[in-house]
Amino acid sequence: MSVRLDKVQATYNGNIExxxxxxxxxxxxxxxxxxxVDGHREAVIGATPTDVAIDMPLLVASPEIVYDSNKHNIHDFINVKGKPLRAYYYTLGDTVTVTDDMIDGTSVKNQYLIPVNGSSKLKAVADLSDNTRYAFKxxxxxxxYGEPATRYKVAKV
Structure with missing residues (x-):
């Protein structure tokens, strides 16, 4: 539903797509x-991860602009297909907060979140396997915004 960039290096050095x-x-x-993307000078095609052992994950975090507050609130914001959105590269040490609807499973303090094939949500796991390439503590x-959320830190990239 929503995201907050608590401490993200890309907001300072411009490593954004x-x-x-x-x-x-x-x-x-x-x-x-x-x-x-054909016909666009800098836009790239975004996709759901298909090989998390190779594919570098990016975080979707566009400005949450609601044009008509009578019809929508911040919880209704969506990045519409076919329109440019903002995505950030993760850097070791970045901290981010996301609402829990963007996590598959239940996140637990001092455990981990990992990207999984075929999903745009991070998955909650208790421990990391030796072959986990990307992990978030x-x-x-x-x-x-009044919703249950999880604050996590990039632990492995």
């Missing part, structure tokens, strides 16, 4: 990059 997908996505989703359970 303009991405176009063929599906609607919520902020806080995890995607990978396919290639350049759960720092705390919080609220974001």
């Amino acid at each position: 303009s991405v176009i997908t063929n599906v609607d996505l919520k902020n806080g989703a995890v995607i990978t990059i396919g290639g350049l 759960v720092l705390e359970k919080v609220k974001l």
